[in-house]
Amino acid sequence: MRTIDWVDGAVELIDQTLLPERVEVLRLRTVADLVAAVRRLAVRGAPALGVAGALGVALAAYTEPGPEAVRAAAESLRRARPTAVNLAWGVDQAAALLPEGPDAVLRRALAIRDDDVEACLSMGEYGADLLAGLTGTRPLTVMTVCNTGGLAAVERGTALGVAQTLHERGLLAEALALETRPLLQGARLTAWELARMGAPHRLVVDSAGPFLLARGHADAVLIGADRIAADGDTANKVGSYALALGARRAGVPFVVVAPETTIDMATPTGAGIEIEDRDAEEVVTLRGHRLAPEGTGALNPAFDVTPHDLITAIVTDRRVIRLDKGESLASVPPGPRRAGPSERV
Structure with missing residues (x-):
């Protein structure tokens, strides 16, 4: 199952505060609800927060009344947890497409979601x-x-x-x-x-x-x-x-x-x-x-x-x-991703 996803105009995620006693999927229709879920750790983990940030901007683009309200909602999500860089990164990646409209923002957010799946297989x-x-x-x-x-x-x-x-x-x-x-x-x-x-x-x-x-x-x-x-x-x-x-x-x-x-x-x-x-x-x-x-x-x-x-x-x-x-992040350039077990030929 997926931890977080976009389903029919809303962000759906597993409420991790309830595990292992029960598995419950939250359906979040506002950025305020998503911010609250992030802060109380209903969704957590750096990659998941990156996806949450991107999907949250898409949610704001569809639901907030105007550009200023969208950007304010995105900023509130960006600040919800300060240590994990992925949350701010996901917000910024999706917010960059706001001038192109909500559909473009959502496409970017979904691409970030799909990219995370591939990245985890490669790691x-x-x-x-x-x-x-x-x-x-x-x-x-x-x-x-x-x-x-x-x-x-x-x-x-x-x-x-x-x-x-x-x-x-x-x-x-x-x-x-x-x-x-x-x-x-x-x-x-x-x-x-x-x-x-x-x-x-x-x-x-x-x-x-x-x-x-x-x-x-x-x-x-x-x-x-x-x-x-x-x-x-x-x-x-x-x-x-x-x-x-x-x-x-x-x-x-x-x-x-x-x-x-x-x-x-x-x-x-x-x-x-x-x-x-x-x-x-x-x-x-x-x-x-x-x-x-x-x-x-x-x-x-x-x-x-x-x-x-x-x-x-x-x-x-x-x-x-x-x-x-003695290697460093600066000295070793990124290479290709590795195929996961289900992708090997």
């Missing part, structure tokens, strides 16, 4: 081949954080898409998914997706990840990205930095998987990435149940930044950049 191929080269052609145990599967894209996903390709090749021994506090995307979403694909998997408490790497429980760490700076510094779900430190200490490859659209060459280093600070209630409560005494505050950064010198490689839909070998 799976590039990533699986890289891991085979790093660790040998044998069944691998991979560790991951947050959710980077089809729920974070349109279909299939980024880092979890690599795990899916390994599984389809018979090369996935097990996936170890960090629970990912405070909203448990690993427990609620990644485990749900791994079960649907029939892949062997277990959950891991977030703080246990680095220790398990030290004990040899995983052959590689796969993470996604919400923004990659020009030097390779990578913003991803909070907890990624700790895994990178643990992986370096244990000598385990640490691989970032994200589409080319997540690379932000206008941001020189990770120090320039704005980190979203979310509501303390996400930490002190869990699905309506209080975990801490009344009046307890919390720091709740949604993301952290992993320095590029802790990253083995960045895998995109068009290239592999071996940071551990």
Whole structure:
């Protein structure tokens, strides 16, 4: 199934806040409703947010009363979550066609949707081949954080898409998914997706990840990205930095998987990435149940930044950049996309 799509004049998306208990598709007819869905994480994941941004501009073009209202609606969507560069990118890509009319905007948004599907297939191929080269052609145990599967894209996903390709090749021994506090995307979403694909998997408490790497429980760490700076510094779900430190200490490859659209060459280093600070209630409560005494505050950064010198490689839909070998985003030019398993001749 698709995480997000355009259906009969509205944006339809899976409400990820309700998983795994039930699968419910939201039908959103206004940009305000889409902005609210983005902010409460009904739709999340960098590629999916890029598509949401583009489809949201199309929705505005058809429903808002005039050009100024359309641009204001698009800007509200653009600002809904600051860290993921794909959201702003999707908005800007679609908004560029506003002078040509709503139909042109929608065609661009649908092209972005379809392009994401192809990109995820290609990342799976590039990533699986890289891991085979790093660790040998044998069944691998991979560790991951947050959710980077089809729920974070349109279909299939980024880092979890690599795990899916390994599984389809018979090369996935097990996936170890960090629970990912405070909203448990690993427990609620990644485990749900791994079960649907029939892949062997277990959950891991977030703080246990680095220790398990030290004990040899995983052959590689796969993470996604919400923004990659020009030097390779990578913003991803909070907890990624700790895994990178643990992986370096244990000598385990640490691989970032994200589409080319997540690379932000206008941001020189990770120090320039704005980190979203979310509501303390996400930490002190869990699905309506209080975990801490009344009046307890919390720091709740949604993301952290992993320095590029802790990253083995960045895998995109068009290239592999071996940071551990001195390569950089500037030195390795994008190449062709790889065909996914259903596209091979």
